Every structure is written in structure tokens, then in C-alpha cells.
Amino acid sequence: MRTHQGSAGAKVLAFGGYQPAKVVTNDDLSATVDTNDEWIRSRVGIESRRIAAPDETVADMAVNAAGKALAGSGLSPADIDLVIVATCTPEVMIPNTAAVVARRLGISAPGAYDLNAACAGFCYALANASDAIRAGSARHVLVIGSEKLSQWVDWTDRSTCIIFADGAGAAVVGPAEESDDQVPGIGPVAWGSDGSMADKIFIKDRDSFIFQEGQSVFRWATTALHPVALRACADAGVDPAELDVFVPHQANLRIIESIARKLGAPQAKVATDIVHAGNTSSASIPLALSRMIERGELASGDKALLIGFGAGVCYAAQVITLP
Amino acid sequence: MAMTQKEILSGLSEIIDEIAGVPADEVTPDKTFVDDLDIDSLSMVEIAVAAQDKFGVEIPDDQLKDLKTVQDVIDYVERSSVSA
Numbered sequence: 001m002r003t004h005q006g007s008a009g010a011k012v013l014a015f016g017g018y019q020p021a022k023v024v025t026n027d028d029l030s031a032t033v034d035t036n037d038e039w040i041r042s043r044v045g046i047e048s049r050r051i052a053a054p055d056e057t058v059a060d061m062a063v064n065a066a067g068k069a070l071a072g073s074g075l076s077p078a079d080i081d082l083v084i085v086a087t088c089t090p091e092v093m094i095p096n097t098a099a100v101v102a103r104r105l106g107i108s109a110p111g112a113y114d115l116n117a118a119c120a121g122f123c124y125a126l127a128n129a130s131d132a133i134r135a136g137s138a139r140h141v142l143v144i145g146s147e148k149l150s151q152w153v154d155w156t157d158r159s160t161c162i163i164f165a166d167g168a169g170a171a172v173v174g175p176a177e178e179s180d181d182q183v184p185g186i187g188p189v190a191w192g193s194d195g196s197m198a199d200k201i202f203i204k205d206r207d208s209f210i211f212q213e214g215q216s217v218f219r220w221a222t223t224a225l226h227p228v229a230l231r232a233c234a235d236a237g238v239d240p241a242e243l244d245v246f247v248p249h250q251a252n253l254r255i256i257e258s259i260a261r262k263l264g265a266p267q268a269k270v271a272t273d274i275v276h277a278g279n280t281s282s283a284s285i286p287l288a289l290s291r292m293i294e295r296g297e298l299a300s301g302d303k304a305l306l307i308g309f310g311a312g313v314c315y316a317a318q319v320i321t322l323p
Numbered sequence: 324m325a326m327t328q329k330e331i332l333s334g335l336s337e338i339i340d341e342i343a344g345v346p347a348d349e350v351t352p353d354k355t356f357v358d359d360l361d362i363d364s365l366s367m368v369e370i371a372v373a374a375q376d377k378f379g380v381e382i383p384d385d386q387l388k389d390l391k392t393v394q395d396v397i398d399y400v401e402r403s404s405v406s407a
Contacts, residue, residue, distance in 0.1 A: 043365060215384050219368050254365050261341075 006136035009178035010129065011185020012323050013075070013140075016068025017169045017290030018061050019277060020052040026162070033158045040162050045253020049165035049278025051150045058087050061168035062101045062146035065286070070105065072323075073172035075140055080172075082111040082138035084128060086121030086145045086282040088311070089152060090114060101144065111138060118201070119249045119310025120191070121145055121282030122169070123318060126306070127189035129173040130318075144170040145282035154209035163252070164210065165278025169286025180237075183303050183321055187236030190228050191316035194220075201311035221251065221309055222258040228317050229263055229307055236319035240264040244302035245292075245322070249309055250274035250284035259307070268305075269297060281310065289322075298322055326404060328352075331378065331397045338373040342366055352394040364388075370396075380404055 025048045026037035040046055052061065062085055070077065085097040098112035111132075117124040122145035129141035146168035155161045176185040197220065201212045225248075233240050243265040248256050250273050260270045273288035280287060285306050292298050300322060307317035326334075336347035343362045356362040362370070367390075371382040374396070380403040382390070390396050 043363065215364070215368065218365055219372065219384065222369060223372050258369055 006134045007175035008134070009176040009185050010133040010173055011176035012320055013172045013174045014069050014072030014323050015169065015171050015286055015290040015293055016065045016070070016072060017167070017287040017294075018064035018068070019050040019167045019287070020056060020061065022051045022053065023048050024051050029162055033156060033161060035158045035162055043254065044163055045256075045272070045274055046162065046278050047275050049276075050167055052148050052166040056148070058090050058146045058148050059097050059100050059104070061148070061166065061283075062097060062144045062170070063104045065146065065168035065170040065283075065290070066101060066105060066142055066144050068290070069170040069172045070142070073174070075172060075174075077106040078108060079140045080107045080110050080142050082129070082132055082141040083107065084113060084115055084125040084141065084143050086115045086117065086125040086143070087147055088116045088118045088121065088281060089147045089149055091148075097146070102142075105142075107142070110142075117282070117308070117314045117316065118312055119251065119279075119281045119284065120308035120312070120314040120316045122285045123189065123306055123308035123316035124191065124314070126171065126173070126186060126320075127191065127316060127318060130186040133173065133175050139175060141173040142170065143173055143286075144168060145284070145286050147281040147283050149210065149279070149281055152203055152210045157209065159214060160210055160212060163279045165280050167277060167280040167283045167287050169283045169288070169290055171286055183238055183319065184236055185321050187232065187238070187319035189316050189318045190231040190235060191314075192228065193312045193314045194224075195312065197313045200313065218252070218255060220313065221255045225259055225307060225309055225315060226262050228315055229259065229305060232305060232307070232317035232319055238303055238319050240305070241267070242303060243268040243305050243319075245269050245271070245298055245304035247271040247285050247288055247304055248307045250277060250288055251279055251310065265305070282308070293322070326378070326401070328397055328401060331400050332393070334377050335374065335393065335396060335400075338370055338377065342369045342373060350393055352397060353392065355392050357391070374400065378404060
């Protein structure tokens with residue numbers, strides 16, 4: 001007789017974020033690379049970013065962010081039965097980061113896996129968490145985005161060293177009621193990929209640096225993601241004009257502004273965390289949300305559209321209700 | 324039906340105003356994007372994409388880099404719509 005049961009829906013119970021201590025300013029970078037503060041601010045929007053210590057790992061940062069999310073959720077480690085770490089910069093291939101992080105957080109025997117969808121990783125992982133809870137595969141899921149991009153950056157390459165940075169963000173996801181007249185806690189995901197652009201952002205092998213063809217990525221991001229954002233809103237039964245918050249992956253401030261401009265959500269607060277965080281790939285969305293919430297800029301129950309996008313190219317968007 | 328240069332300039336000025344915040348009446352054919360209008364290459368990509376939506380003319384990155392003045396873009400759009 002089947003006893004296992006899923007839930008009607010899922011929602012985020014709390015966010016947590018972590019930034020390494022070391023601050024690297026545009027002036028710091030200008031000392032060793034041919035660039036300057038004004039150029040960086042205008043083209044990318046970053047004023048400063050954080051870089052992990054040499055011995056600080058993706059797991060270290062994940063544990064930090066996740067610990068805060070757990071504390072904020074009011075749950076205990078024993079309540080978590082699935083841990084997903086979205087990362088494309090793990091130090092080792094095996095074991096995965098999730099199992100190690102779970103152990104360090106005192107979570108006893110959860111399902112644990114890493115997920116690589118580059119900068120779309122968090123939104124992919126969040127969708128997986130929501131699906132698992134609905135299906136009954138898990139009840140409370142810890143979703144983490146953690147990246148140490150600095151270990152893959154050529155610090156003499158001014159096209160990448162000004163952009164990529166380190167950090168982690170996490171969300172605790174739990175079951176939720178759902179009704180047709182309410183915005184879902186976590187709406188259906190609108191995701192996809194385009195492997196024909198696999199050569200636009202890549203790390204060739206273990207001994208290579210990250211490469212990005214900026215112009216093509218900019219053109220793709222400012223054109224192809226608009227319909228995805230609209231689809232995510234429609235699937236959640238939300239008109240963009242009803243959104244309270246818009247949190248795109250913090251890739252580049254000009255991309256953020258371009259997508260926001262076309263979205264049709266002039267009243268929504270737009271996350272611009274990149275200014276003091278840099279591009280932290282799959283960490284960027286949960287990190288931005290945790291910092292905005294900490295600063296009191298957002299309200300519980302706010303309707304937020306998240307959209308992650310990056311190497312692959314991969315993308316994923318969903319509307320969520322803030323804890 | 325082919326557009327006149329004047330119509331293209333008008334449409335283009337609207338785009339430039341929206342994307343780069345340059346008032347439409349300041350967009351004259353002789354002006355350069357970089358030096359006169361303070362428009363960088365990222366904004367040029369956005370302008371090219373908006374021009375594609377408005378005029379039905381595609382401006383790929385390798386063509387875009389040679390369009391230095393407003394007149395260059397008007398001529399490109401006019402050329403491309405005639406042959407379409």
C-alpha cells in the first residue's frame with residue numbers, strides 16, 4: 001500500500017548568503033591590468049567584488065550560506081532530506097560538494113547531488129527541489145549556489161578578471177499549499193538551452209582559464225531571454241506588471257538593465273547586487289536575494305521573477321513568492 | 324514598401340532615445356555614435372537589435388562595427404530593405 005505522499009506545492013522558507021572577506025576594487029585591478037574604474041563601471045557595472053581566500057573552498061562558502069538559510073528557516077538539520085549544490089567550479093569531480101556540505105551542517109543522510117547548469121544552476125536546482133517536494137521525493141530541500149570562479153580566471157585577461165567573482169547563496173525549500181487564485185510559492189520553471197552556443201563561454205580543460213565571447217553573449221542575453229521571462233510569468237499566472245521584484249542572474253549591469261527595460265514591470269525592484277558582488281555565476285541570484293532581504297528592501301509575500309542564464313548556453317526562470 | 328531616409332532617421336532616433344537616453348532631436352545624421360553621442364559598443368548591439376524589430380533588417384556584429392555615424396546606419400537600413 002502506498003504511503004508516500006507529495007505535496008500540492010513548494011515554497012522558499014528562507015534565504016542565506018555568503019561573501020568572502022577579501023574585497024577587490026576596480027582600482028586594485030587597474031594596478032595590474034590595462035583597465036580603469038570608469039570603464040568597468042560603465043561596461044559591466046561592478047564597483048567591487050569578493051575573492052575567496054586561497055584555501056577557502058566552494059564547500060566552505062556553501063556551508064556558510066546554507067547555515068544562515070537553515071537558521072532563518074527555523075528548521076533543524078534533521079529536517080532536511082535533500083541537498084542540491086549548484087556549482088560549475090567544484091575543486092574536485094568526486095566526491096560531490098553536496099554530500100560533504102550536508103555532513104558539515106550536521107544533516108544526517110539526505111539525498112545529495114551537485115548540479116552544473118553554470119549561471120542558470122540555482123534556478124535549475126530550485127525547480128528540481130520544487131518537483132521533488134511535490135512528488136514526495138523529499139520534504140525539505142537545501143538548495144545552494146556556490147562558486148569560486150577566481151580559481152579559473154586569468155588575472156591578466158581584462159575581459160574576464162573584471163567580471164567573475166566568488167560567493168554563495170542558499171535557500172531552504174519546503175512544502176506549501178496551493179490554490180488557483182494564489183501565486184505559487186515556486187512557479188513552474190521555464191527552462192531551456194542552446195548548445196549551438198557552447199563555444200561562447202567555456203573552460204577548455206583542467207589547466208585552462210575561463211573564456212567568454214562578450215559581444216555574442218550580450219546580444220543573446222538581451223534578446224533570447226525576454227520570451228523565457230514572459231513564459232515563466234504566464235505559467236505562474238502572473239502578469240509582469242504584478243511583479244514586486246526582478247532578480248536576473250547578475251551577469252553584467254547592462255544586461256540586467258536591458259532585460260528589465262523590456263520586461264513590462266516598471267514597478268518591480270530590480271536586483272543590482274553585481275555592483276558589490278561581481279558575477280558569481282550560480283550563487284548570484286540567491287546571494288542577491290539574501291542581501292536585499294537583509295537590508296529590508298523586500299517584503300514577505302513579494303512576487304519575484306528569477307532568471308538564470310549562462311554557459312551552455314542554459315537558462316531557467318520561475319516566479320517565486322518570497323518568504 | 325521602401326522607407327525614406329527621413330522615416331528611418333525618425334525611427335532610429337526613437338530607438339536611440341529609449342536605449343541610450345539621447346534626446347531624439349539631438350540625433351542627426353552626421354553624428355558619430357562613440358564621440359558625439361557617447362554610445363558604446365554594448366548600446367550599439369541593443370540599437371541593432373531594436374532596429375531589427377522596427378525595420379526588419381538584421382545587423383550582425385561584424386557589420387555593426389563598421390557603422391560609425393547615424394548616417395551609416397540609415398544607409399545600411401535603406402540598402403538592406405531595398406534588397407529584401
